[in-house]
Amino acid sequence: MAFPCDAVNYDETKIPAYQLPEILTCFNGDRVTSPAMWVNRRRGELLSKFKQLMYGEEPPRPDAVRSRLLSEKTDALAGQAVRREYELEFAMNSGAVRRVTVLVYLPADKVRQRIKVPAFLGLNFKGNHATTDEDDVIETGLNSPSGVESRGRQVGRWLFPEVISRGYASITACYHDFFQDCLNGWDDSIYALFFTPDRMDEARKSFSAIGAWAWGLSRMLDLAESITEIDKNRIAIHGHSRLGKTALWAGSLDRRFRMVCSNDSGCGGAALSRRLYGETLELMMTNEIGLYWFVPELRRYASTPEKLPIDQHELLALIAPRPLAVHSATLDQWADPKGEFLSALQAGEVYRLFGGKGLGVDEQPAPDTPVSSDVSYLLRTGKHDQDAADWAHYLDLADRWL
Numbered sequence: 086m087a088f089p090c091d092a093v094n095y096d097e098t099k100i101p102a103y104q105l106p107e108i109l110t111c112f113n114g115d116r117v118t119s120p121a122m123w124v125n126r127r128r129g130e131l132l133s134k135f136k137q138l139m140y141g142e143e144p145p146r147p148d149a150v151r152s153r154l155l156s157e158k159t160d161a162l163a164g165q166a167v168r169r170e171y172e173l174e175f176a177m178n179s180g181a182v183r184r185v186t187v188l189v190y191l192p193a194d195k196v197r198q199r200i201k202v203p204a205f206l207g208l209n210f211k212g213n214h215a216t217t218d219e220d221d222v223i224e225t226g227l228n229s230p231s232g233v234e235s236r237g238r239q240v241g242r243w244l245f246p247e248v249i250s251r252g253y254a255s256i257t258a259c260y261h262d263f264f265q266d267c268l269n270g271w272d273d274s275i276y277a278l279f280f281t282p283d284r285m286d287e288a289r290k291s292f293s294a295i296g297a298w299a300w301g302l303s304r305m306l307d308l309a310e311s312i313t314e315i316d317k318n319r320i321a322i323h324g325h326s327r328l329g330k331t332a333l334w335a336g337s338l339d340r341r342f343r344m345v346c347s348n349d350s351g352c353g354g355a356a357l358s359r360r361l362y363g364e365t366l367e368l369m370m371t372n373e374i375g376l377y378w379f380v381p382e383l384r385r386y387a388s389t390p391e392k393l394p395i396d397q398h399e400l401l402a403l404i405a406p407r408p409l410a411v412h413s414a415t416l417d418q419w420a421d422p423k424g425e426f427l428s429a430l431q432a433g434e435v436y437r438l439f440g441g442k443g444l445g446v447d448e449q450p451a452p453d454t455p456v457s458s459d460v461s462y463l464l465r466t467g468k469h470d471q472d473a474a475d476w477a478h479y480l481d482l483a484d485r486w487l
Contacts, residue, residue, distance in 0.1 A: 094362055095418050103359035105396055108434050112394070120439050123405075131403060132337065134395045139353065140334050141293040141380040144300045147175040147278055152308055155186065159193065161219060166249045167191040170213075170223055173258075173308060181278045185262045186225045187305055188213040190245050190255045191314050203319035203487040204254035205479070206305055206342075208298060208328050209239065212259045216243040226259030230267040242325065242471045251480045253487075254315055256305060260328060263301035264294045268373050275300060294377045295353075298328065299335035306341055319343055319487040323479065325471040326420075327378065330354035337403035344486050346410040346479050348471045351420030353379065355411045357397055357428050358390040363421040366390055398431035401460075405432070406439035408486040410461040410479060415452050417469040423449055426462055433460050457482060 094100070109117040109127070117127045136142055151174040161168035169189045176182045195202045209216050211234035212226035218237040227233055248255045260266065264274040271277075275297050276288040302322060310317040321344035324332030329350030336345030347355050352364040353375075367387040369375030375383065386393045401409060411429040413422030426449040433443020441459040450456055455463040455478045465474045 093364075093368070093419075097362070097423075100360050100362055101391075103357075103391055105357070105359065105398060105431060106394060108399055108402055108431060109438070117438070120406075123435060123438060128403060131395065131399050135334075135337070135400060135403075137380075138382050138386070138393065138395065139293075139379050140299070141296040142291050143338060144275060144279060144292060144296065148178045149176040150174070150304065150307065151176070152311065155223065158219075158221075161190065161193075162246050162249060165193055165246060167193050167196045167314075168219070168222075169312075171308060173304060175275065175278055175304070177278050183275055183278055185258050185301070185304075186213060186223055187256060187258045187308055188216065188222060188225075189309075189312065190249055191312075192249050192252055192254065195252065196314050199314075201314060201316040202252055202254050203321070203343075203483060204256055204309055204315050205248060205321050205323055205483070206256040206302065206309060207323040208260040208263075208302060208331065209243070209257045210260065210328070211239050212261075213257060215239045216257055217245055226261040228265055228273055229259075229261045230265055230270075241473070244473060244476050247473070247476060248480065251484070253480070253483060254309075254312075256309055258301065258305055260298050260301065260331075264297035266294065266327075268377050270294065270377065289377075290381060293380050295327070295331050295334055295379065298331040299338060302331065302335040303339045303341075306339065310341075317341075321346060321479070321483055321487060323348065325349060326351070326469065327354075327374075330378075333400055333404070336407075336409075337400060340407070342407070344408040344410070344483065345404045346412070346482075348412040348475055349414055349417050349420045349469050350411075350425070351417075353397075354420075354425075355397055355401060355428050356421040356424035358393060359396055360421060360424045360427075361390070362424055363419040396428075398428040401428055401432035402435040405435040406441060406459065408459055408461070408482060410463070410482055412463045412465060412471075412475050412478070414465050414467050414469060416467055420469065422464055426464070429460050429462050436460055455481075457485070 155170040158168040322342040323346035325348040329347035370387040
């Protein structure tokens with residue numbers, strides 16, 4: 086059952102009956118009975134299906150990666166932070182080169198004391214200069230389809246002073262610098278490192294924009310691991326909206342991320358595809374974003390997600406046993422908060438396999454009542470955004486897990 090693309094369902098009574106794939110049952114019917122069986126068998130077959138049907142293959146590493154310090158400010162954020170900007174250069178033996186600027190804030194007191202710190206790492210929408218009110222940060226994301234945004238426009242989504250004051254570093258780069266968020270973004274993306282223009286159709290068949298952004302997060306993690314003030318074993322990944330989808334995929338692929346946080350990630354992220362509530366796969370395909378965010382194979386299932394052999398609770402389970410935080414917002418019904426909660430609830434089966442407790446609750450909690458476990462959930466009062474309430478919960482979780 087599918088709803089017409091001009092009619093979005095926000096009525097729980099109109100959700101069709103559905104049955105989720107058994108998360109602990111292999112595709113051949115074998116039941117997963119141990120963590121070893123999950124790690125060595127079930128996890129791999131689920132990853133393969135998500136690559137084939139949703140996010141595409143992992144792009145390879147470049148032939149060479151170089152980092153260069155562009156700037157350092159030792160009294161950033163009113164003396165609270167050390168700010169650095171790095172250039173990452175990805176180079177191929179063919180001569181293809183791509184460069185990305187990464188913004189890093191470090192707690193100044195910890196730098197002075199030579200104490201390694203944990204870090205939050207994520208992509209931004211509007212350019213590095215939009216994440217901070219410091220007016221001397223390099224403008225990035227200049228190839229954005231919507232143009233360059235004003236400085237400091239999304240300070241509230243990053244809250245660098247608050248993160249720094251809690252003892253964490255923060256690392257970001259603009260997602261447009263890895264793949265422009267538009268249907269024709271392929272030629273000016275990281276895929277141009279691996280495919281010449283006459284072969285880019287090959288990339289479109291097997292790769293995706295979300296895959297490119299996830300690749301970018303892993304390359305930023307490579308950089309973070311080389312920064313002496315950062316503890317490479319205590320790095321959390323986070324993302325909002327489509328970048329929440331990306332954070333979940335990157336966290337599934339790259340187990341170096343110690344904690345994974347998704348915020349309002351919705352359909353194709355944390356929300357169950359089969360619920361047909363708010364944004365759906367079919368709506369994303371109709372609006373074109375689904376045509377490049379995901380691989381073409383997903384179009385076969387856009388109007389009949391019940392035929393998919395996977396659903397998003399299994400994506401969340403790929404994070405196990407590492408801590409996972411799923412956030413929703415009361416006014417963001419488009420992202421299906423209940424579907425995100427139910428997905429996190431079901432993923433708990435795998436966490437319990439590892440000796441964890443999953444969410445530890447069976448009913449969606451009231452707004453602004455965080456559930457803080459190895460799988461955590463928050464239904465924040467408010468709109469589609471990432472704000473102080475989200476960060477307060479992330480930081481509390483990080484204090485526990487990192």
